[in-house]
Amino acid sequence: MPELPEVETVKKALLKEVKNKEILSASIYWDNIIAYPTISEFKKQIQNQVIHDIKRRGKWLMFELDDYYLLSHLRMEGKYYIRKTDDPLEKHQHVIFHFSDKTDLRYHDTRKFGKMFLLKKDNVFKQKPLSELGLEPWDTSLTPSYLKQKFHKKPIKTELLDQSIIVGIGNIYADEILFLSKINPKTDASTLTNKECQKIINFTREVLEKAIEDGGTTVKSYESSEGVHGRFQNHLLVHTKQECPICHSKITKINVGGRGTYYCTKCQKER
Numbered sequence: 001m002p003e004l005p006e007v008e009t010v011k012k013a014l015l016k017e018v019k020n021k022e023i024l025s026a027s028i029y030w031d032n033i034i035a036y037p038t039i040s041e042f043k044k045q046i047q048n049q050v051i052h053d054i055k056r057r058g059k060w061l062m063f064e065l066d067d068y069y070l071l072s073h074l075r076m077e078g079k080y081y082i083r084k085t086d087d088p089l090e091k092h093q094h095v096i097f098h099f100s101d102k103t104d105l106r107y108h109d110t111r112k113f114g115k116m117f118l119l120k121k122d123n124v125f126k127q128k129p130l131s132e133l134g135l136e137p138w139d140t141s142l143t144p145s146y147l148k149q150k151f152h153k154k155p156i157k158t159e160l161l162d163q164s165i166i167v168g169i170g171n172i173y174a175d176e177i178l179f180l181s182k183i184n185p186k187t188d189a190s191t192l193t194n195k196e197c198q199k200i201i202n203f204t205r206e207v208l209e210k211a212i213e214d215g216g217t218t219v220k221s222y223e224s225s226e227g228v229h230g231r232f233q234n235h236l237l238v239h240t241k242q243e244c245p246i247c248h249s250k251i252t253k254i255n256v257g258g259r260g261t262y263y264c265t266k267c268q269k270e271r
């Protein structure tokens, strides 16, 4: 599943391909991907819009058009391909943007969980879905007191995945951040000290920065964009690992809030 570093990687790779291209029309083969507006409005509004930039907020890609932002969430398996307009439609290509230069941007999603919104530019951050997001990892407002105010009485692993608190952390990076912070994933987040919250903030930034540098993590079949292979999987310390790189104990895998969670029982002691 793409997390912040993978979305950042897709953003950079895609921008090189689509910057300043004009969208002539869109073909939609799986209606549920378009969350807003209606299919007919979406098709009408996107005509003749030029892609000026691609931004990112949390795990959302934001294509900046003349009058709108096209928001795209890749969810589990979404990715973008560039094709010629004449190229045959391939399996799992559900939304296609046809450019004036006879190339296409094609959204491919084997599981069809991805979502797109086309929203007027003004106040885009104050509307759903962006209005529901928490802080970016590098936001200076992200402090231990912010976290203490936001954390619920739930396992810290679950809270790190909650996009209304900090955005962009998914299952892989949450395990890495907690391992480096030496905090057990089952720890009740509402009991964490200021010092522990500060460690989480520091390691969140460190892990995500390193992963962005490495072009994200390529696991199983997921590549963030066609031909883009991240390298961060080579630096994972605990997620999917067998042995702790610090104390050499066997890594334990448990389920926390429905998510497979890897940790070291010795380095990340239970309270």
Ligand SMILES: [Zn+2]
Pocket: 244, 245, 246, 247, 248, 249, 264, 265, 266, 267, 268
């Ligand atoms: Zn250990």
